[in-house]
Every structure is written in C-alpha cells, then in structure tokens.
Amino acid sequence: MNLLKNFALSLVGATLVVGLWALVSTTISKDLPSPIKTWTESKVYILQPFDKRGEMDQGILRMAAYSLYRVAKGFLLAILIGTPLGFLLGNSLLLSKMFDPVIQILRPISPLAWLPLGLILFRQSEPAALFTIALCSMWPTVINTMQGVRSIPQDYLNVATVLRLSPWRRFTKVLLPATLPYMFTGYRLSLGLAWLVIVAAEMLTGTPGVGGFLWQEYNSLIYSHILLCILTIGLVGFALDRLMGIAETRLRAA
C-alpha cells in the first residue's frame, strides 16, 4: 500500500517535470523539442532498441550496452587498483599521511581534464577512455576501503590475535569481511562516477555509445535525440545505483 502510494507520488512528480518541459519548449525556447516531438522523432530508437542501422545509428539500448561495457571495464580497473590501495593506506599510517594530500588533489579533477592526457599516453581513444574512467571513479573506493580498514573494531582484531591467525587468514577471515560493507559503499559511489564520466569520454573520443551518439546528434542538429540520450543516461544510472544498493543492503544484513 505504502509502496503504491510512493510510486503514485513519484509519477506525479515526473508528470510535473514533463509538464514544465513542455511549457518551456513552447514558450521560452522554441529550439527545445517538446516531449511529444521528442517521442515521435526518437521512437524508432526506443521501439527497436537493439537495431543496428549504421555505426552511429543504432537502437538506444544497443548504444547503452556499448557504454555499459566500457564503464564495466573502466570500473573494474578502478576497483582492482582502488581496493588494494585502500587496504594499504588503511593499514599504514605512514603511507596514508604520504598519499592523502595527493589523493585529495587528484580527486576533484574533471574527466575532461584527464582525457587529453590519456590520449597523449595511449594514442588511442579506447584505452584513453578507460584510463579516464578508472582514474576518476576509483577515489570513493580507495577512501571508503581505507575508512573501513581503520574502523575495524578492536574486538575483531583481538580475535585474530588470540587465535594466532596467520597474516593471510587474518586478512581473509577478519579484515576482509569486516571491511566489505565499506568497500561496497565505495563501489557503489565509484560506479556512479564511472557512469558520469562515460558521457564525457565518449563525447571527446567520438566512440559509439550513449555519449558519442549524444554528441553526434548535437552536431547534426537533431535535438530531440539529445533529450533521448539524457533520459537514457539518467535511467541507466538510476538502475545501476539501485542494483548496487540492493547488493549493499544484502551485504549489510548478512
């Protein structure tokens, strides 16, 4: 019952925003396609979501899948580097004092700034995009893992001590499970960031995907497709966050 009510309320909210969009498109900005125009011009992408008509003319879910695949690679790279780094920094006060300022400086750098550097380094758009995604999205993983390691209750460490666990068993049986919820919070934030970065990366490298498509359609002056891309990006990002959220709750309950 409550769930139904919440759903109805969010429908009302969405309708209001679409109404505002329609209003703006008919009054303030005539260049902005109205919701109806957006639908009629985009429905071929939505109704045949996996069609491939050309390199940059593909169904929207197919485009989203390209982007998701790229994000998955970049995100994997981010957590593969970020998690051990977080453990290292969480375990060593010396290292964390050395690198914390560096991390704080690297963290706020925009993907738009990293990408050219990636292109210089790798001379190809795909690895440059992965480099950018990984570099931008790994910080929440690093910071949360570090925090998780630092906040392991002394009780659990005492257990490891009195059971005389070997370093490896101490890691797998105590440190890792105790840090897991924190790590997952980091992963969730990192995935959100990775998805945020993908659009910028694809726009600049011109690779097929939601972001690449968006930029191409802007250059071709088909504005309704920009809105289609924006909505897709939002919905996919939302779905990703929900999935990670579910995984995270399961983990915490366990």
Next chain:
Amino acid sequence: MTRIELKNANKSYGTRQVLANINLAVQEGEFVSIVGASGSGKTTLLKMAAGMIQPDSGAALSNGEALNGFPHRASIVFQNYSLLPWLSSLENVILAVESGFPEWTATRHQEQAERYLQMVGLGKAMAKRPSQLSGGMRQRVAIARAFAVEPEILFLDEPFGALDALTRQTLQQELAQLCQLRKPAATALMITNSVDEAILLSDRILTLGRNGNRGESPAATLSDGVDVPFPRPRPADLMTGSEDAVRIRARLTGFLSSGVRRRAPVSHLQSVSVPLEA
C-alpha cells in the same frame, strides 16, 4: 609449573602509571581470580599476563619463558563476546578449532566445534549468527570457542560482566563444570568485579586496587592472595550456605574498599561497591 607469571611488571599509559610492581604466579591447574573496581587496570593486567600487551618494565612469563604474543594452547573469553558477526556460531568455533589444531581434517574440526557447542546447550543454534542470539547465548558460543581448543591456559576477562544476574549464575556453573572436564584441569586467570563470582570459581583470589603496601601511589597494586578452600565445582548457593565463604567475602570487600575510602570522597564509594548477586 608456573603457567602464568608476571614479575615486577609496570605499565603506564602516557604519564599515568596504571599498574605498579605486579607480581603474580599461577600454578598449573590453579584457578586464580583478580577482583578490582572498574578502572583499576584489571584488563591491562590480564592482557599483560596473556602476552597481548608488553609491560613497560618487568616480565610476563609462561612456564618460566618470556611470552612472545598470545601463548599456544591458550584461550581467552572476553566480556563483550568478541564473536565475528559474519560467521555463524558454528563457524566462529570452527575458526578457533582450525587455528588450535591445524593438522586435523575439516570434518574433525567441525565435529569438535559441534561437540562443544552442544556442551553449552547450543546444539540447535549452531547455524545462527551472533546477532540472532541473546547476550547469554553469545557468551556461551564464546565459552565453547575457548574450550573447543582444549586449552591448557584460560584467560577470562570479566566473562559474565555484560550478562543479567540470572544468566550470569547459570553460566558460572557451566564454566565451573567445563573447567573440571579436562584432566589435568586448565590453569585459569579470571578478572572480575564480583567478589561472589570469584569465591564461587577460584582457588585463590587477589585484589587489585590503589591501596595496600604502596600507600600513596596512584597506580594499582596487587594484594596478597586469599585462599578459597572449598572443593570445586561449588554449589550456586555457596554464599548463603557457608559462613567461611561469607568471612572470605568480608575480608576481600575490606581490601577493596579500604584504599578507596582513604583516597576518594564518599560518593565515589558506590561505584566500587561490589555487586551481591549470586
């Protein structure tokens, strides 16, 4: 053989000296308790005797040899259970058995863990996680974990401190029986704030307080021991049934409060008065 030994041990935290000149020797098979008010440094003393922290000066020994970390074939029961929340009760005990008997097979590890959980009456709660258990049941798991490694030395850090009076009484009895199970009996060092608990379980009781021979020293020192001559295990109604027990209690309570009365205002007395349940 002296299983647990502290020689002229001192410990300070920063500039504050917590323990001064501690000498303690627990012989094989002996059950010794240390009674003291909260904040008197009991836990520090126990951790030193267990090799978990180093004394600033003096030494912690076992069988005459200096301790290097927590000793082999030893167990500890903490006041706050210290079970790993992501493991079931059975897995918690198995983890200890694996560490205690690395040469055993996995099946044998599990059998041993199950046997000890059944002994503390948790045969039906083996698959449950600590969060699904009551405080008393959690401490039972912790006790099963401690005994499942068949320890020669047992450290008990206020093992019943977080439990209600009734559960406390039951678990005291169970612990007393488990201690008798093994021949030769495990050597045990328990710290507690309950004089009655100490009398019920131990062969010898020492008090820890800022009184006694060092007079004005702010650091806690250990009193001479009081022997408890009754055979173990003892009935739960020992304190009401035996005049000797009552006399021992009076003596220990006297030890505990004399130092405090000299040093602290009367209002402070209540926080160190000894609980009289059991």
